[in-house]
Amino acid sequence: MLNIYKINDSKFKSIYLSCNFIMPVNRNQNSENALLGSVLGKACKQYPTQAEIEKYLYGLYGTDFNVNIEKLGDLYNIEFKVQFVHKDFLPDKQDVSDKVIEFLYQVIYDPYLVNGVFDSTIVEREKKVILNKIMERKDDKLRYSVQRMEQLLCPNEAFGMDLYGEEEIINAITPERLYQRYLEVIQGSCVTFLLSGNLEKYEDLEDKLKKKFEPKLENHLKLDEMIYDDVKREMKNKIEEEKEIQDTVQSVLSIGAVIENYQVQDYYALNVYNTILGGTPSSKLFQNVREKESLAYTVRSRYYRFKPILIIFSGIMQENYEKAKDLILEQMQDMKKGNISHIEFSSAKESLVADLLEWNDSKIALAKMQLSNVLAFQSEEVTLDQMIEQIKKVTLEDVIRVANKVQVEKVFLLGGNENV
Amino acid sequence: MYDYQIQKSEELGETTYITTLKNGLTVYVCKKEGYKKKMGLFGTKYGSIINDFVDISTGKRIQVPDGIAHFLEHKLFEKEGENALDMFSKMGVSSNAYTTFDHTVYFFETIEKFEESIDMLVKLIKEPYFTKENVEKEQGIIGQEISMYDDDPGFVVYFNALRAMYKKHPIRIDIAGTIETISHIDKDLLYTCYHTFYSPQNMFFIVVGDVDVDETVKRIEQNICKYEENYGKNETISKIEKFLEIEDREIAQKEISKAMDIYMPQICLGYKLDVVTKQEILRREAICSMISDMYFSKLTKFYEEEYEKGMITEPVSFDYEGSQYFSHVILSSVTKKVNELKDDLLKYIHKIKNEPIDSTLFELIKKKKLGSIVMSAENLNISYRRIIEAILENVDIYDDIAILKSITEKDIREFLNLLDDHYMAISIVTNKQ
Numbered sequence: 001m002l003n004i005y006k007i008n009d010s011k012f013k014s015i016y017l018s019c020n021f022i023m024p025v026n027r028n029q030n031s032e033n034a035l036l037g038s039v040l041g042k043a044c045k046q047y048p049t050q051a052e053i054e055k056y057l058y059g060l061y062g063t064d065f066n067v068n069i070e071k072l073g074d075l076y077n078i079e080f081k082v083q084f085v086h087k088d089f090l091p092d093k094q095d096v097s098d099k100v101i102e103f104l105y106q107v108i109y110d111p112y113l114v115n116g117v118f119d120s121t122i123v124e125r126e127k128k129v130i131l132n133k134i135m136e137r138k139d140d141k142l143r144y145s146v147q148r149m150e151q152l153l154c155p156n157e158a159f160g161m162d163l164y165g166e167e168e169i170i171n172a173i174t175p176e177r178l179y180q181r182y183l184e185v186i187q188g189s190c191v192t193f194l195l196s197g198n199l200e201k202y203e204d205l206e207d208k209l210k211k212k213f214e215p216k217l218e219n220h221l222k223l224d225e226m227i228y229d230d231v232k233r234e235m236k237n238k239i240e241e242e243k244e245i246q247d248t249v250q251s252v253l254s255i256g257a258v259i260e261n262y263q264v265q266d267y268y269a270l271n272v273y274n275t276i277l278g279g280t281p282s283s284k285l286f287q288n289v290r291e292k293e294s295l296a297y298t299v300r301s302r303y304y305r306f307k308p309i310l311i312i313f314s315g316i317m318q319e320n321y322e323k324a325k326d327l328i329l330e331q332m333q334d335m336k337k338g339n340i341s342h343i344e345f346s347s348a349k350e351s352l353v354a355d356l357l358e359w360n361d362s363k364i365a366l367a368k369m370q371l372s373n374v375l376a377f378q379s380e381e382v383t384l385d386q387m388i389e390q391i392k393k394v395t396l397e398d399v400i401r402v403a404n405k406v407q408v409e410k411v412f413l414l415g416g417n418e419n420v
Numbered sequence: 421m422y423d424y425q426i427q428k429s430e431e432l433g434e435t436t437y438i439t440t441l442k443n444g445l446t447v448y449v450c451k452k453e454g455y456k457k458k459m460g461l462f463g464t465k466y467g468s469i470i471n472d473f474v475d476i477s478t479g480k481r482i483q484v485p486d487g488i489a490h491f492l493e494h495k496l497f498e499k500e501g502e503n504a505l506d507m508f509s510k511m512g513v514s515s516n517a518y519t520t521f522d523h524t525v526y527f528f529e530t531i532e533k534f535e536e537s538i539d540m541l542v543k544l545i546k547e548p549y550f551t552k553e554n555v556e557k558e559q560g561i562i563g564q565e566i567s568m569y570d571d572d573p574g575f576v577v578y579f580n581a582l583r584a585m586y587k588k589h590p591i592r593i594d595i596a597g598t599i600e601t602i603s604h605i606d607k608d609l610l611y612t613c614y615h616t617f618y619s620p621q622n623m624f625f626i627v628v629g630d631v632d633v634d635e636t637v638k639r640i641e642q643n644i645c646k647y648e649e650n651y652g653k654n655e656t657i658s659k660i661e662k663f664l665e666i667e668d669r670e671i672a673q674k675e676i677s678k679a680m681d682i683y684m685p686q687i688c689l690g691y692k693l694d695v696v697t698k699q700e701i702l703r704r705e706a707i708c709s710m711i712s713d714m715y716f717s718k719l720t721k722f723y724e725e726e727y728e729k730g731m732i733t734e735p736v737s738f739d740y741e742g743s744q745y746f747s748h749v750i751l752s753s754v755t756k757k758v759n760e761l762k763d764d765l766l767k768y769i770h771k772i773k774n775e776p777i778d779s780t781l782f783e784l785i786k787k788k789k790l791g792s793i794v795m796s797a798e799n800l801n802i803s804y805r806r807i808i809e810a811i812l813e814n815v816d817i818y819d820d821i822a823i824l825k826s827i828t829e830k831d832i833r834e835f836l837n838l839l840d841d842h843y844m845a846i847s848i849v850t851n852k853q
Binding site: 009010011012013014049050051053054055057058059060061062063064083084085086089090091125128129132133135136137138139140141142246247248249250280281282286287290291294295296297298315316317343347349350351353354355357358360361363 | 433455456510511512513530558572728730784787789794
């Protein structure tokens, strides 16, 4: 059966179609998936080079194609996505949809093989690409810090593994092993399609997808069978500090917290909590760390949709480390005590509602929402309107209750080697 | 109710209504049917490169510290003790502001609070509030913003390329200034810049979204009236006098290099060009976006070979950057082997200048561009950016689309010949090790 989420809105002029292979992974599979995603997007039997793939897509009026890898909590997703223009907006009302579907099928199910396995030249080349991506992370100091904190908070979980894998494992993958992994992925994942955009005059698109893909989709994992229970966390009840030296002008302070005894129904209150703490310019962090004390330009907190963790990050001068850290921890303590003004509370809710409403203008956000709701809420019934209602229903007491579940575990400083 | 000049694009399904209010402020309403989000932008034709001008209050020519236009952006988005971002955020509206070389823009994005957001945006821009204390406080915040850019290799390699290309032109200076230059900014200087450049004739108001055009313009006008005693009374308009010399093509230095604590080195090649104006700017942009696809994208032999060699993992970008004040092409890339890529790029540019244009490829690129134009209609940000460019360069709003369609092989050929090594500078960021 074809598992598909569909959104139709005639204000759009194009269509987004993606095929998602979602699966749990161990350490080896995590690295193998990264390499697999990289190899599959670069060649298929019919179009064996990147140049040929691109030329074909240019001829389909610039149809956009990508293989994207991502983590949905502890699950790994290899997403094959295309975006193409609606026939009404092309010369002579040309319809490229049949060709696009066929192309998507080819890159997934008819890869470029040499002696029954992936081409070793391509595999070796893509290994280097992946390894560079891992190393390159340090060049963006803020993002690097947040990612290090994710790893520190979730050391034994798939979520905490680098999306691109580990150097040693990647180096050891043979073309044979990678092909084996390919078969495991296409046969053993939950395959989910997203179709969204202007679907007027494309009533038969879903049937065409079914006809093309269904023969390949037997006995697959179902999304709701894969929903994981988050690992039982042992609360540490103390804060551990770590430091990494880099020769930079600015230092990055990040603070990582876990949510004790997380329940699905805490999701909305935690979102409001996060917004009050550091989600907007009205937040406690922005107001106190930036506006009052001039300690930072960037200071934000981020709550994770698929993991009960929260990370705060801020670009500061190293000499202000203790001051900034104490100030941030103080804001969190304040929220536990319920020191939240009416305006902080109501504006946070309004901001969240506005953010959700804005998803209506993005065909990709709308489609992805359906997929992520299945994973986050274990229900495919939740609509955007219901999410908005739930945000509106959050009370101040709910926020204080979840504030007391937020436990800081790690403080990480990425900093220059001067001054300290 | 208002007289509108109407500009329209069939391809994008988009219409923009333009009207000039009695105080000289021009309002642009770009109608996007079906979209929930509404954007409002209030901007001025004043940015980092305008630092030598006649103070409108005293009539004296002055030079202001580097980074003051950006500093003013920060301070204007603040009222008595309250940050504007915060004031919008309390209404559930997101807002921001940015400063470029030649303009500064303040904007909001909202779904349900459109009218209130217009009121707030006008109030913020029309009521400056600078004090000694709040200027000092901002020096700390902007100091951290500058430090953040100092650690960003992409930012460093780009601005160094500009410094290598330009000898004296203020495009050389960082938009935010330096910690040293911003220490010279005080509230009086901010008021001087504000009064000189934030006059209605030098400003523009843009709205994008599914809104009622008349109601929107009326709301803007009503708000403006609150802050201008002489609104509509035909006061004499003082002309802005600014001094900005256009440079010849000679570059400042051939190569500039900086080592940073990073993994992946970066490179920029900058080709300095003669300055052109109006539609010629759009033509060069269109030509360069075609060149980028024809010679550097993933379908090219060049990309394939460099990728196979492990030199690059993403196409080298090839962009035109130009206004009435400057003009250049920037190629940029991240690479492990920066010197080899530099040599390969220089050789390659010589090669493409001397080889015939592949007509099949040219037609294929045109086909792709048609699709890209349609897809761009789904992005409201592209709508407002196009309007800003039309305002700054004094062209019609949708000229770019017609111009892109009109580009010929000959245009490509002629433009490639403008890329002259003699007027080219190289910027490199290496990794410290």
